[in-house]
Amino acid sequence: MSQHKNFEKERIIDLKKILAIIQKNFIVIMRDKARILPLILFPVFMILVFGFTSGNAPKHIPTAVIAYDHSQLSQKIQQDISGSQTLAIKKIVSTEGEGKSLLDSGKVKVLIVIPSQLQEKIDSGGQAGITVIVDESDSSVASTSKQAISSIITGASKDISIEKIMSFQKSVGAASQGMQNYNSQFLNKYSLIISKSKSAEDSLKEASKKISDQASSLENSLSAPTPIIAPRITRANESFNYFNQTYIPESAAYLSAKGQISVLKQSSSLVESARENVHDTSEMAKEEDKKFKNAQDYQSQQDNVVEPANSIKEFTGYNAGSLLKPLAYEEKPAYGTGKRNIDFLIPSIIALTIFQGAVMGMGRAVAGERREGSLTRVFLTPTSNVTIILGTLFFYIIFEILRSAFLILLAMNLFSIRIEGSLIAVLVVVVIYAGVSTAIGMLLSSAVKTETQYFGVAMLVSLPTVFLAGAFFPIQAMPKLLQGVASFLPVTYAGDALRGIMIKGFSIATVAFDVIILLVFFALTLGACFIVFRRDIE
Amino acid sequence: MKAIIEIKNLTKKFGTLTAVNAINLEVKEGEIFGFLGPNGAGKTTTISMLNTLLKPTSGTALVAGYDFIKDSSYVRGIIGVVPQSFSLFPELTAEENLTYIGKLYGMKDSVIKERTASLLKTVALQEHKDRISGTFSGGMKQRLSIAAGLMPQPKILFMDEPTTGLDPQSRIAIRELTRTLNNSGITIFYTTHDMEEADKLCDRIAIMDKGNIIALGTSEEIKHSIKAEHIVEIELESPSNQLISELRKMPHVVSVHQSNGILNIRLSRKDGIFHKLSDFFYKRRQKVLEIRMKEHSLEDVFIHLTKKDLRE
Numbered sequence: 063m064s065q066h067k068n069f070e071k072e073r074i075i076d077l078k079k080i081l082a083i084i085q086k087n088f089i090v091i092m093r094d095k096a097r098i099l100p101l102i103l104f105p106v107f108m109i110l111v112f113g114f115t116s117g118n119a120p121k122h123i124p125t126a127v128i129a130y131d132h133s134q135l136s137q138k139i140q141q142d143i144s145g146s147q148t149l150a151i152k153k154i155v156s157t158e159g160e161g162k163s164l165l166d167s168g169k170v171k172v173l174i175v176i177p178s179q180l181q182e183k184i185d186s187g188g189q190a191g192i193t194v195i196v197d198e199s200d201s202s203v204a205s206t207s208k209q210a211i212s213s214i215i216t217g218a219s220k221d222i223s224i225e226k227i228m229s230f231q232k233s234v235g236a237a238s239q240g241m242q243n244y245n246s247q248f249l250n251k252y253s254l255i256i257s258k259s260k261s262a263e264d265s266l267k268e269a270s271k272k273i274s275d276q277a278s279s280l281e282n283s284l285s286a287p288t289p290i291i292a293p294r295i296t297r298a299n300e301s302f303n304y305f306n307q308t309y310i311p312e313s314a315a316y317l318s319a320k321g322q323i324s325v326l327k328q329s330s331s332l333v334e335s336a337r338e339n340v341h342d343t344s345e346m347a348k349e350e351d352k353k354f355k356n357a358q359d360y361q362s363q364q365d366n367v368v369e370p371a372n373s374i375k376e377f378t379g380y381n382a383g384s385l386l387k388p389l390a391y392e393e394k395p396a397y398g399t400g401k402r403n404i405d406f407l408i409p410s411i412i413a414l415t416i417f418q419g420a421v422m423g424m425g426r427a428v429a430g431e432r433r434e435g436s437l438t439r440v441f442l443t444p445t446s447n448v449t450i451i452l453g454t455l456f457f458y459i460i461f462e463i464l465r466s467a468f469l470i471l472l473a474m475n476l477f478s479i480r481i482e483g484s485l486i487a488v489l490v491v492v493v494i495y496a497g498v499s500t501a502i503g504m505l506l507s508s509a510v511k512t513e514t515q516y517f518g519v520a521m522l523v524s525l526p527t528v529f530l531a532g533a534f535f536p537i538q539a540m541p542k543l544l545q546g547v548a549s550f551l552p553v554t555y556a557g558d559a560l561r562g563i564m565i566k567g568f569s570i571a572t573v574a575f576d577v578i579i580l581l582v583f584f585a586l587t588l589g590a591c592f593i594v595f596r597r598d599i600e
Numbered sequence: 601m602k603a604i605i606e607i608k609n610l611t612k613k614f615g616t617l618t619a620v621n622a623i624n625l626e627v628k629e630g631e632i633f634g635f636l637g638p639n640g641a642g643k644t645t646t647i648s649m650l651n652t653l654l655k656p657t658s659g660t661a662l663v664a665g666y667d668f669i670k671d672s673s674y675v676r677g678i679i680g681v682v683p684q685s686f687s688l689f690p691e692l693t694a695e696e697n698l699t700y701i702g703k704l705y706g707m708k709d710s711v712i713k714e715r716t717a718s719l720l721k722t723v724a725l726q727e728h729k730d731r732i733s734g735t736f737s738g739g740m741k742q743r744l745s746i747a748a749g750l751m752p753q754p755k756i757l758f759m760d761e762p763t764t765g766l767d768p769q770s771r772i773a774i775r776e777l778t779r780t781l782n783n784s785g786i787t788i789f790y791t792t793h794d795m796e797e798a799d800k801l802c803d804r805i806a807i808m809d810k811g812n813i814i815a816l817g818t819s820e821e822i823k824h825s826i827k828a829e830h831i832v833e834i835e836l837e838s839p840s841n842q843l844i845s846e847l848r849k850m851p852h853v854v855s856v857h858q859s860n861g862i863l864n865i866r867l868s869r870k871d872g873i874f875h876k877l878s879d880f881f882y883k884r885r886q887k888v889l890e891i892r893m894k895e896h897s898l899e900d901v902f903i904h905l906t907k908k909d910l911r912e
Binding site: 434435436438439440441442443444445446597 | 653674688689701
């Protein structure tokens with residue numbers, strides 16, 4: 063080994079050499095500007111997108127209210143909706159048609175239908191349903207808004223329910239109290255009538271006992287045995303929350319509530335018969351009026367009983383369902399029933415694959431062929447730039463049509479998705495969008511020298527496209543800045559148009575805005591291609 | 601013979617670097633014109649401009665009578681090019697490559713078919729016409745590249761270092777093919793840095809260095825231009841440093857170099873030099889094993905002109 067005087071012996075781990083390799087790689091990467099930029103921007107973008115989307119539910123989802131009722135209750139529900147951060151009422155309309163066109167245009171994502179005579183129905187012990195129509199093309203927006211509205215309506219329903227039960231309790235208590243007073247004062251004072259009102263006394267006693275029993279049993283069921291009203295309401299709320307959480311029609315909580323209601327009904331009929339008895343005794347007492355001076359006295363005692371008895375009677379028309387859930391939340395998908403996540407994903411996937419396919423493909427077609435020299439061969443022939451550009455462009459358009467067709471057929475067969483709109487309309491969007499994507503790829507490839515650089519630069523465009531396409535992350539949940547970036551990306555319009563046609567069954571005229579924007583993109587990018595496409599081989 | 605390529609004051613600058621510096625050149629119809637120079641001399645830049653791939657900074661050129669900027673499309677239809685690197689579509693077969701190129705030249709399908717078949721025969725690839733060209737050997741790729749250059753039936757064929765990196769058999773095959781093509785009437789513009797190849801193959805030669813044409817003419821003319829110097833090679837039994845320094849003091853001796861025991865002596869005059877040298881060595885009791893006058897090679901010319909070795 064003496065002849066290698068100039069070298070050190072080879073080692074398995076040679077720190078100096080490791081350092082040399084590290085240093086060399088740093089030099090290489092720092093000199094390649096087209097690579098270093100995306101390498102830095104990539105994580106920044108990822109942090110921005112994930113930071114703003116994960117954990118942040120969509121906010122201020124544009125909502126329209128179709129108000130067929132303008133009662134206090136209707137106002138209250140609307141206020142609750144506006145008060146939530148999730149939804150923002152953009153417009154209040156008076157017909158479903160108006161609402162639907164707002165939904166179609168994408169100006170709102172949610173419609174809330176408040177039925178006519180809402181307050182009247184609830185006040186008379188009936189049930190009313192609030193219908194929510196959601197544009198499900200953005201699944202996370204759809205689920206977030208459904209959840210928010212459902213909880214607002216359930217909350218309102220609970221408030222009404224508690225109020226009713228409290229007033230029922232109050233009436234029962236008052237009736238019971240009134241009857242006790244009647245018993246103690248009237249019966250004791252006017253012994254003459256005792257014999258005549260014997261039967262009345264018995265039924266009154268029984269009624270009074272039953273009523274107070276039931277009143278306290280109802281109180282007990284809604285609260286712990288405490289004489290103070292405020293905690294009682296709180297506890298009633300808690301037991302309702304529990305009830306809502308575990309609500310299944312035949313659950314124990316439901317059954318017990320139902321049992322209480324039927325006991326209440328029984329006691330109500332007892333109160334009714336007591337009232338009749340009181341009436342009878344009062345009539346009898348009136349007969350004896352001449353002999354007694356305090357006729358007014360028992361008249362007022364009678365009123366004490368009759369009034370609560372009447373208000374109790376109101377509740378006899380109630381059923382458990384309407385008492386416990388006066389307001390019902392009803393859901394209706396905006397565009398056909400049975401739409402699943404995959405239905406909403408397919409248009410976005412098509413939009414994404416077209417873009418990725420064309421942009422990445424152009425790296426091979428232009429940057430790659432430029433490197434390989436086969437583009438030189440083309441440049442050596444009497445073939446104009448426009449011809450070269452159009453040839454490449456048409457190839458990608460045809461290729462993307464075939465690829466989209468394959469994707470749609472696959473989705474149809476594997477996941478039995480249905481396309482609501484016309485295939486011709488889908489084709490129109492695919493053609494224009496493939497054109498835009500190809501032209502963007504061509505522009506980028508004109509700006510770089512090597513294929514590696516190309517993929518770096520292409521990533522700068524394709525990353526925001528993937529994340530801001532709305533396929534994986536809700537745009538609604540992103541900050542205004544990123545939403546602004548999205549409005550400069552063709553994928554936003556292509557995705558919107560494809561979702562409109564494929565899911566909502568829109569015609570090409572309905573998505574005309576998207577199509578026009580895409581055409582503008584196409585004209586600009588293609589025009590730029592003709593200008594910047596370089597023929598010079600260095 | 602009339603000129604088929606006329607270059608006037610052709611200049612190309614890349615930023616501050618002048619790759620081609622106002623060169624003037626004429627290539628005659630029917631000749632094999634050798635374009636020599638070391639790497640980075642500006643040969644490929646010049647060829648790229650003549651091929652319409654690169655726009656010049658200034659200057660003009662007429663290719664077969666057409667202005668290479670104004671009528672670039674005509675020029676492309678008249679010339680054939682065999683670029684330095686393989687520039688075909690590696691995913692296509694030999695035949696598909698030629699067919700595609702024919703279509704880009706706007707040729708009729710029947711003509712393409714005929715021409716493809718005859719060219720594949722010319723470059724001896726007819727047996728491999730259905731093979732994917734990416735799998736070809738270096739020599740085969742170069743032959744296919746020549747066929748591609750010949751597709752438009754060019755008047756001029758530009759060949760940019762077509763033998764570089766090939767094995768000796770392939771080099772010979774390419775040279776023979778070049779000569780055959782030239783015999784069929786095609787003017788050949790041949791770039792190389794192999795002096796021997798240029799010497800054997802080319803009718804006229806231009807030598808380029810640092811963007812300038814430093815010599816132009818037939819191989820003989822260029823060699824004669826430095827005939828003022830004469831080289832004698834002497835092999836001695838035991839040459840010493842003392843002897844070499846004494847040799848250098850002799851009249852008319854320009855320089856003395858020693859390599860592998862052979863002395864290379866450059867002289868400004870050759871009259872009676874053998875006599876003088878034998879006398880010199882006899883007096884010093886030196887046994888001369890061999891003594892010979894040496895012919896100039898293009899390589900010597902190049903070293904003389906540029907003061908550097910060609911393959912640097």
